[in-house]
Amino acid sequence: MPDSSMxxxxxxxxxxxxVERVERPRPGRNELVIRIAACGICASDCKCWSGAKMFWGGPNPWVKAPVIPGHEFFGYVEELGEGAAEHFGVQKGDRVIAEQIVPCAKCRYCKSGEYWMCEVHNIFGFQREVADGGMAEYMRFPPTAIVHRIPDGISLEDAAIIEPLACSIHTVNRGDIQLSDVVVIAGAGPLGLMMTQVAHLKTPKKLVVIDLVDERLALAREYGADITINPKTDDALETVRSITDRYGCDVYIETTGVPAGVSQGLELIRKLGRFVEFSVFGADTTVDWSIIGDRKELDVRGAHLGPYCYPVAIDLLARGLVTSKGIVTHGFTLDEWDEAIKVANSLDSIKVLLKPK
Structure with missing residues (x-):
């Protein structure tokens, strides 16, 4: 009799x-179960693990434990529930990914097509009301999951970055980058490096990347950054002003995840500029908001998840226009979790993958 645990x-x-042995999921009607090929450890997973307030604080914490974490997953269709093949348009053995959010399909946002802002907002890996996440050998996709097939020609490492790449594409799109723009991306972690590749495809006048780690800045230059700035040794404000006739950058994309990234951006951006906020913060950020209205009249835009961007991400990877090379730095088995989270939560890595045996 086959093992029913995983x-x-x-x-x-x-x-x-x-690391536990738990019951293996089984699909119901219009559901499927995948065998996980890889699951990335996101910066939000690290912040959640460390106990950041936004995940655990308040009367209704975002994380509802116990839960299997992981939202950067992909895998192979292992088992199809009744009607699932027709429902999702997939067959057993297909390589697939589901978007990280599981829309309720009932709230005003889902009904209007703005499903990524679903009021219920179940995300794989944080609440198990709908389904657990991908840091396991198998996981279940519920009926409202948004599933995409992954072409065979895409490598394991590239397939593993589809979720964060979709988020990066959405963020860059929110910046509405024009050919004449000077664009600054703050933070050269996995998301910032993917945003650099995507922003480069938009061909702005100048693409600037800021980070504290020289090795990551070197990668950013490989990915298309025209100028890189390390605030430990470079004057970011003077550098940006020197290439913008002293006005400041047109678009600032914040993906550092630290409060200093916000205050820095408000200083670097020109009047009437577009400030795009992506990061998940582990601490409160305090700034003088008068700069947004009275002094600069900024267009401040949030960026959440990767709506309608998974097909684009898959296409860019398939065409070799974006790559995981240099971004995916480490791989661990599930049994090596303690070491994996330690490395993921350090500057020794960029993107860490968990790969079930």
Whole structure:
């Protein structure tokens, strides 16, 4: 009789994530189960693991433990519930990914096509009301999951970055980059480096990337950055002013995840500029908001998830226009979780993947 259990990472509390044997999921009607090929560890996973307030604080915490984490997954269709093949348009063995959000399909946002802002907002890996996440050997896709097939020609490492790449595409699109724009991307982590590649495809006048790690800035230059700035040794404000007739950048994309990235952007951006905020923060950010209205009349735009961008991400990877090379730096098995989260939560890595045996 086949084993009905599987290995998974189970989030029980901040810094209490355990490698456990749990019940293997089974699909119901219009549901499918995939065998996980890889699952990335996101910066938000690291912040959640460390106990950041936005995940665990308040009367209705975002994380509802116990739950299997992981939203940067992909895998192979292993088992199809009744009607699932027709419902999702897939067959057993297909390589697939589901978008990280599981829309309710009932709220005003879902009904208007703005599903990524779903009022219920179940995301794989944080709440298990709908389904667990991908840090396991298998996972279940519920009926409202948004599923995409992945072409065979895309490598494992490239397939593993489809989710963050979709988020990067949405963020860059929110910047409405024009050919004459000077664009600054703050933060050269996995998302910032993917945004650099996508922004480069928009061919702005100048593309500037800011980070504190020289090795990451070197990668940014490989990906198309015209100028890189390390604030430890370079004057970011003077550099940006020197290439903009002293006005400041047209578009500032914040993806550092630290409060200093916000205040820096408000200083670097020109009047009437577009400030795009993507990061998930581990601490509150305080700034003088008068700069947004009274002094600069900025257009401040948020960027959340990767709506309608998964097909674009898959296409860019298939055409070799975006790559995971240099971004995916480490791989661990599920049993090596303690080492994996340690490395992911350090500057020794950029993107860490969990690969079930």
């Amino acid at each position: 290995t998974a990472i189970v989030c029980r509390a901040p810094k209490d994530y355990r």
